[in-house]
Amino acid sequence: MYLHAVSPQPILYSYFRSSCSWRVRIALALKSIDYETIPINLIKDGGQQLAIIEYLEETRPTPRLLPQDPKKRAHVRMISDLIAGGIQPLQNLSVLKQVGQENQLTWAQKAITSGFNALEQILQSTAGRYCVGDEVSMADLCLVPQVANAERFKVDLTPYPTISRINKTLLALEAFQVSHPCRQPDTPPELRA
Amino acid sequence: MNPVVQQPVDFGILPGSLRPCPGEESAGGPQAWGLPVCPVQATSSIRSLSPQFSEEFQALNPMKQVPALKIDGITIGQSLAIIEYLEETRPTPRLLPQDPKKRAHVRMISDLIAGGIQPLQNLSVLKQVGQENQLTWAQKAITSGFNALEQILQSTAGRYCVGDEVSMADLCLVPQVANAERFKVDLTPYPTISRINKTLLALEAFQVSHPCRQPDTPPELRA
Numbered sequence: 001m002y003l004h005a006v007s008p009q010p011i012l013y014s015y016f017r018s019s020c021s022w023r024v025r026i027a028l029a030l031k032s033i034d035y036e037t038i039p040i041n042l043i044k045d046g047g048q049q050l051a052i053i054e055y056l057e058e059t060r061p062t063p064r065l066l067p068q069d070p071k072k073r074a075h076v077r078m079i080s081d082l083i084a085g086g087i088q089p090l091q092n093l094s095v096l097k098q099v100g101q102e103n104q105l106t107w108a109q110k111a112i113t114s115g116f117n118a119l120e121q122i123l124q125s126t127a128g129r130y131c132v133g134d135e136v137s138m139a140d141l142c143l144v145p146q147v148a149n150a151e152r153f154k155v156d157l158t159p160y161p162t163i164s165r166i167n168k169t170l171l172a173l174e175a176f177q178v179s180h181p182c183r184q185p186d187t188p189p190e191l192r193a
Numbered sequence: 194m195n196p197v198v199q200q201p202v203d204f205g206i207l208p209g210s211l212r213p214c215p216g217e218e219s220a221g222g223p224q225a226w227g228l229p230v231c232p233v234q235a236t237s238s239i240r241s242l243s244p245q246f247s248e249e250f251q252a253l254n255p256m257k258q259v260p261a262l263k264i265d266g267i268t269i270g271q272s273l274a275i276i277e278y279l280e281e282t283r284p285t286p287r288l289l290p291q292d293p294k295k296r297a298h299v300r301m302i303s304d305l306i307a308g309g310i311q312p313l314q315n316l317s318v319l320k321q322v323g324q325e326n327q328l329t330w331a332q333k334a335i336t337s338g339f340n341a342l343e344q345i346l347q348s349t350a351g352r353y354c355v356g357d358e359v360s361m362a363d364l365c366l367v368p369q370v371a372n373a374e375r376f377k378v379d380l381t382p383y384p385t386i387s388r389i390n391k392t393l394l395a396l397e398a399f400q401v402s403h404p405c406r407q408p409d410t411p412p413e414l415r416a
Binding site for chain 1: 266271301
């Protein structure tokens with residue numbers, strides 16, 4: 001009789017609307033990793049989801065989420081950190097609670113436009129079809145959820161044609177659709193696709 | 194003939210920044226990190242900035258943030274992206290463990306600090322919350338993050354944040370503890386953070402890179 005060492009299925013603690021959770025869902029979808037979702041309500045977005053994505057990349061290396069060339073990898077990480085560290089934490093749920101309801105929209109818009117101004121400029125030198133060259137990377141996983149947040153906070157995206165173009169191209173991909181907040185186990189009925 | 198190696202132009206203070214001495218240039222690049230900063234090297238880093246400093250800086254670094262490292266013909270912003278690039282191109286001594294699970298722990302702690310605490314108490318955010326709110330705001334951001342970090346360290350820490358080797362997580366920890374002290378955060382609830390911080394501060398790399406010993410440190414703050 002053989003005892004098989006079966007790896008238990010990965011479990012993702014996810015909040016349907018959390019952009020951090022969404023990034024990881026995209027990565028799992030791209031790598032065709034089946035997982036179980038345990039919904040967590042009002043998750044504290046801590047921006048540690050990049051560590052998860054890097055772990056997935058190191059242990060399930062195909063398809064790639066980071067290019068092979070170190071300089072391109074640096075560009076991918078730079079863009080990811082800019083979004084995950086420079087924009088998202090400033091407009092997440094717990095921070096918005098602190099600034100007070102009447103200030104929330106302005107605060108969030110400022111955080112996003114400030115970051116998108118920088119990002120649009122960086123993309124001029126790194127972007128091809130996607131954020132860095134022509135392959136989907138961790139940077140693209142960060143971009144789509146952040147654009148969704150921008151739309152939610154009514155940020156005018158006209159000044160960001162490159163961000164908009166790349167976002168549109170990515171949303172056509174299956175991994176970005178199945179992972180969308182509107183299609184999760186914990187998506188409230190009124191927000192379901 | 195010795196090859197000419199362009200020294201990186203360092204626009205800012207890297208966490209745990211390690212700088213080579215001029216003697217390393219002709220050896221084909223930095224061979225051994227963690228050597229003391231030589232005054233000549235430090236001065237020449239500043240002199241090498243061109244008169245169009247602000248334009249060049251902005252073009253290379255659109256968010257006008259510090260740090261930005263110009264190296265090997267590219268410019269990288271975001272401290273963790275810089276550190277990961279250095280790790281991939283100059284792999285010794287290691288800043289990330291070999292084991293993927295330990296690497297994940299290192300990155301998780303680094304992300305928690307660099308993404309979860311620091312951005313909420315940096316200069317531009319503090320300006321926005323207004324002077325009368327700044328201290329409370331910063332303290333809240335730090336204690337919130339340190340509560341989580343102290344707990345994580347219970348399962349990852351050895352001598353340092355993750356096991357017994359210095360890693361990227363430790364590079365993030367020390368500057369954040371310095372910020373905590375600056376904002377008068379009570380560190381008594383964080384004995385593990387405090388212990389590790391103290392151990393790290395005894396290491397040379399953490400001393401030479403300290404804010405009190407930089408080319409641009411104001412006289413009143415100099416060590």
